Amino acid sequence: MRHGVKLNRLSRKSAHRKSLMSNLAMELISHKRITTTLAKAKALRVYVEPLLTRAKEDNTHNRRIVFSYLQDKESIKELFGVISEKIANRPVVTLVSLNWVNVWATPQKLR
Numbered sequence: 001m002r003h004g005v006k007l008n009r010l011s012r013k014s015a016h017r018k019s020l021m022s023n024l025a026m027e028l029i030s031h032k033r034i035t036t037t038l039a040k041a042k043a044l045r046v047y048v049e050p051l052l053t054r055a056k057e058d059n060t061h062n063r064r065i066v067f068s069y070l071q072d073k074e075s076i077k078e079l080f081g082v083i084s085e086k087i088a089n090r091p092v093v094t095l096v097s098l099n100w101v102n103v104w105a106t107p108q109k110l111r
Helices: 014-031 036-056 060-071 073-086
Strands: 034-035 096-101 106-110
Touching: 014 036, 014 060, 014 073, 014 106, 034 036, 036 060, 036 073
Parallel strands: none
Antiparallel strands: 034 106, 096 106
């Protein structure tokens, strides 16, 4: 039984899932908005929100922790520069519903 388990495995092995979440997070940070499936959007929200909380306070420790998740210097600069000023005192990640996409046969979300 999965009592209290909050992680959605997305039918992937752990290395693939970590890589997927890291890549989706980098795209979300660089493009500010991405289109993905509902399950991936919900999993990405859990992955990204702690990183955004870390970005509100710019110091070396927080940058290194976020870099361990993202592994991309340009995303780190964008996150701690532009994005941290915009999200200083408000909730940040929202999901917007889109129509069904027949190719994926699953509801889509815009983040």
